Amino acid sequence: MDILIVLLPLSVTLAAAFLVLFVRAVRSGQFDDLDDGARRLLDDDR
Amino acid sequence: MTQKPGERACAHCGAPVRAPVDAAPDVPLYCCAGCETVAALVRDNGWQRFYDERDGFSPRPSGALTEVFDSPAYAAAHAHEQADGTVEARFRVGGVRCAACVWLSERAISCQPGVVDAHVSYGTNVATVRYDPRTTRLSSLAATVASLGYTPVEPTLARHADRDDLVRLGVAAFCAMNVMLIHIAIYLGEARGDMAARYLALFSWASLVLATPAVFYSAVPFFRGSWQALRHRLLSMDVPVALAIAVMYAHGVAMAFVGGAGYLDSLTMLVAFLLGGRVLVAQGRDRAANAAEAVLATAPDDADVRTSDGVRTIAAREVMPGMVLVVGAGGRVCADGRVTHGGAFVDISHVTGEAAPVAVGAGDRVPSGAAIVSGALDVRVEVAPAESTVARIGELVRSALDERSPVTRLVDRVAPWFTAGVLLAAAATLVGWTIATDLTTALPVVVAVLVVACPCALALAAPTTLAVGIGAAARRGAFVRSGDALTSLAAVDTLVIDKTGTITFGTPRVRAADPDTLALAASLELGVRHPVARAIVGEAERLRLPIARAYDVESIPGGGVRGTIDGSVVSVTPDGPETVLVSVDGAPRDRIALADVVRPDAAATVGALRLPVLLRSGDHPEVVSRVASEVGIADARGGLRPEEKLAEVVDAQRAGRHVLFVGDGANDAPAMAAATVGVAMGEGAHAAIATADVVVLEPSLAPVHAARVVSLEVQRALKLNARFAIVYNFGAVLLAAFGLITPLISALLMPISSLIVVGNALAVERRTRRSLARGEAAEPRGAVLGAVAVGGV
Numbered sequence: 001m002d003i004l005i006v007l008l009p010l011s012v013t014l015a016a017a018f019l020v021l022f023v024r025a026v027r028s029g030q031f032d033d034l035d036d037g038a039r040r041l042l043d044d045d046r
Numbered sequence: 047m048t049q050k051p052g053e054r055a056c057a058h059c060g061a062p063v064r065a066p067v068d069a070a071p072d073v074p075l076y077c078c079a080g081c082e083t084v085a086a087l088v089r090d091n092g093w094q095r096f097y098d099e100r101d102g103f104s105p106r107p108s109g110a111l112t113e114v115f116d117s118p119a120y121a122a123a124h125a126h127e128q129a130d131g132t133v134e135a136r137f138r139v140g141g142v143r144c145a146a147c148v149w150l151s152e153r154a155i156s157c158q159p160g161v162v163d164a165h166v167s168y169g170t171n172v173a174t175v176r177y178d179p180r181t182t183r184l185s186s187l188a189a190t191v192a193s194l195g196y197t198p199v200e201p202t203l204a205r206h207a208d209r210d211d212l213v214r215l216g217v218a219a220f221c222a223m224n225v226m227l228i229h230i231a232i233y234l235g236e237a238r239g240d241m242a243a244r245y246l247a248l249f250s251w252a253s254l255v256l257a258t259p260a261v262f263y264s265a266v267p268f269f270r271g272s273w274q275a276l277r278h279r280l281l282s283m284d285v286p287v288a289l290a291i292a293v294m295y296a297h298g299v300a301m302a303f304v305g306g307a308g309y310l311d312s313l314t315m316l317v318a319f320l321l322g323g324r325v326l327v328a329q330g331r332d333r334a335a336n337a338a339e340a341v342l343a344t345a346p347d348d349a350d351v352r353t354s355d356g357v358r359t360i361a362a363r364e365v366m367p368g369m370v371l372v373v374g375a376g377g378r379v380c381a382d383g384r385v386t387h388g389g390a391f392v393d394i395s396h397v398t399g400e401a402a403p404v405a406v407g408a409g410d411r412v413p414s415g416a417a418i419v420s421g422a423l424d425v426r427v428e429v430a431p432a433e434s435t436v437a438r439i440g441e442l443v444r445s446a447l448d449e450r451s452p453v454t455r456l457v458d459r460v461a462p463w464f465t466a467g468v469l470l471a472a473a474a475t476l477v478g479w480t481i482a483t484d485l486t487t488a489l490p491v492v493v494a495v496l497v498v499a500c501p502c503a504l505a506l507a508a509p510t511t512l513a514v515g516i517g518a519a520a521r522r523g524a525f526v527r528s529g530d531a532l533t534s535l536a537a538v539d540t541l542v543i544d545k546t547g548t549i550t551f552g553t554p555r556v557r558a559a560d561p562d563t564l565a566l567a568a569s570l571e572l573g574v575r576h577p578v579a580r581a582i583v584g585e586a587e588r589l590r591l592p593i594a595r596a597y598d599v600e601s602i603p604g605g606g607v608r609g610t611i612d613g614s615v616v617s618v619t620p621d622g623p624e625t626v627l628v629s630v631d632g633a634p635r636d637r638i639a640l641a642d643v644v645r646p647d648a649a650a651t652v653g654a655l656r657l658p659v660l661l662r663s664g665d666h667p668e669v670v671s672r673v674a675s676e677v678g679i680a681d682a683r684g685g686l687r688p689e690e691k692l693a694e695v696v697d698a699q700r701a702g703r704h705v706l707f708v709g710d711g712a713n714d715a716p717a718m719a720a721a722t723v724g725v726a727m728g729e730g731a732h733a734a735i736a737t738a739d740v741v742v743l744e745p746s747l748a749p750v751h752a753a754r755v756v757s758l759e760v761q762r763a764l765k766l767n768a769r770f771a772i773v774y775n776f777g778a779v780l781l782a783a784f785g786l787i788t789p790l791i792s793a794l795l796m797p798i799s800s801l802i803v804v805g806n807a808l809a810v811e812r813r814t815r816r817s818l819a820r821g822e823a824a825e826p827r828g829a830v831l832g833a834v835a836v837g838g839v
Binding site: 001004005008011012015016018019022023026027028029031032 | 163165174209212213216217220223224227228242245248252256
């Protein structure tokens with residue numbers, strides 16, 4: 001079961017990668033105005 | 047806009063331009079160099095589709111001053127330096143009239159050198175710009191917007207820093223999920239009793255490492271909150287939460303050295319759950335702040351001022367008393383003032399709530415925000431825009447937002463008792479166990495007491511219940527702005543209701559008319575935008591009456607229309623509150639009776655609410671009493687101004703009553719803001735919708751009743767959840783005090799109690815459906831919807 005010493009950090013790293021993606025999405029303002037996206041759908045050419 | 051022969055509209059701003067004789071009809075003409083420059087800018091950048099997609103003409107460019115955007119005071123309120131050296135700043139793009147304007151201003155800012163990202167919100171017209179301060183300045187970005195004819199202005203409200211809360215939630219959720227997985231291995235190993243010590247150590251240390259960001263980053267708001275409360279010698283709900291987190295983490299550190307299961311999974315889960323609730327609440331408040339911004343967006347941001355050498359466009363905030371404003375059809379007056387010249391029909395429904403435009407001439411007063419329907423006016427400013435009607439409405443909304451919510455107040459009132467109880471229980475446990483055994487045996491028990499005493503369920507109960515309630519109300523056509531509005535709605539005991547547009551449809555309909563007269567009037571009124579004209583034309587079309595061609599149609603200052611049909615001069619003029627007079631060649635011919643029709647479900651809804659009702663309207667008292675008797679309201683008063691409506695609401699509240707106000711006009715906005723709960727009919731004025739706690743988007747009053755039923759169910763669920771949470775905490779503390787709670791049991795209890803609370807919240811939808819179905823007679827639509835929903839399930 002010593003493989004756990006590799007697998008545990010590996011799975012945490014994988015999950016951390018998703019966390020980084022989420023944090024970047026928040027910081028880039030994707031969650032700032034949740035109503036705006038719905039209205040922008042009506043705009044083509046974007 | 048109508049043009050005289052030889053004139054055409056400016057292709058940018060729509061002002062009349064004298065066309066050269068040889069001008070080709072498809073070549074655009076411009077009124078001034080400014081408009082031509084904007085058009086050239088738009089064309090050269092390939093933004094031509096702006097002109098194809100805009101809803102109307104655009105504002106004329108002005109040389110608005112933009113230095114103010116570089117001032118330290120502005121930067122402190124609306125600019126934030128980012129980690130990468132860029133600056134994120136906000137300003138509102140004034141003068142935006144349609145989606146194409148948003149598109150154009152966003153494109154124009156994005157194209158400037160040094161701009162990393164630009165975003166203009168559709169709802170609030172606020173531009174959020176991220177730029178490199180070494181390359182550009184905010185003032186030059188604002189100038190870009192100004193060069194397109196828009197007016198950059200300071201936004202009303204500073205942004206709430208809720209991005210940090212979202213990141214905190216993300217980190218806590220990440221930690222919670224990983225720690226939980228590791229703890230499953232620990233619990234299984236403990237159950238079998240054959241896990242090697244080095245694996246146990248690995249898991250303990252791994253969960254400690256993973257729980258650390260949840261405590262030292264995600265849980266910071268709880269520590270900060272409890273520190274602030276303690277410094278002011280208060281006990282808020284944050285105190286027991288922070289205490290439990292600290293105890294659990296300290297225990298986890300100890301267990302990492304010893305090896306074994308700690309409470310770290312309970313800890314991370316707790317932080318994630320609580321932050322989820324926080325984010326929900328913050329989102330509700332942001333939505334309300336945006337709504338306030340939308341109210342202020344209705345005020346015009348620029349104005350044309352008459353000067354000695356013509357007309358100049360300046361920003362609305364530079365308008366001073368004594369200046370003369372020039373306002374044409376489609377424009378809005380930006381300050382309270384008196385007409386010096388001209389005549390026009392103006393729409394002042396935001397002040398009076400009555401849909402019909404009012405004729406004004408020299409000497410008459412016009413309020414700020416008045417929209418010119420036809421004609422043109424010179425207005426001498428009497429009150430600066432900052433103190434005008436619309437600005438006051440904005441002020442009212444802002445102060446309402448600052449008030450604390452009743453739910454938070456309730457929780458804060460319980461908090462000291464709760465904390466005191468927990469500390470007492472912990473102390474008693476410590477003393478009891480130390481006397482019975484010794485300190486080393488006593489400590490884990492005390493830790494268990496402090497852990498299970500954490501008011502997680504109590505803190506979760508309110509937000510989830512309110513979220514479900516808001517959803518249940520929305521499905522029935524009532525959009526509730528915040529959870530607090532929903533709880534307040536359950537507490538109301540008096541209904542103050544507006545007439546026009548609320549009990550009635552708000553637009554007049556023809557009640558009685560001779561078909562020939564109606565056909566004649568309709569021929570004249572075809573194409574006139576006045577509500578009475580629309581009613582007459584609509585009725586004529588419904589009856590398929592022949593509509594003749596009218597020539598030289600013009601509006602009569604003081605009310606009415608005149609034109610030539612088949613060689614005779616026909617006029618339609620107002621005659622009493624609900625009648626118009628049709629005259630041919632100056633001789634009265636016949637009258638057309640109009641009436642504002644009562645909504646078919648008005649009587650049923652007012653009855654089903656089972657509240658004392660006061661009908662308060664700005665309309666003619668005669669009309670008001672007729673409508674009141676039709677709906678069955680005993681207490682009715684008409685002819686009220688907005689301040690008087692506000693006074694009625696405030697008086698009732700002084701007498702200890704909780705007022706539910708239902709209205710539609712922006713004249714209702716102050717009363718709506720003051721009322722315990724304000725409901726706006728969605729077809730009404732923009733400002734009213736922005737101030738309201740509840741917005742009904744259907745042409746019906748039934749959703750008002752549905753929202754009230756939902757609020758009562760929410761109230762019940764809130765009480766139930768609060769009781770459960772308290773019983774749960776009490777029971778769990780009792781068990782812990784007798785040493786019966788282990789980390790595994792705590793890890794099971796925490797989610798189970800949370801799920802029970804959420805389950806109770808979800809029951810609100812089902813109960814609402816049942817309550818509405820029971821009141822079938824009063825609520826046929828709700829019952830049908832309920833039946834459909836049941837059938838669908």
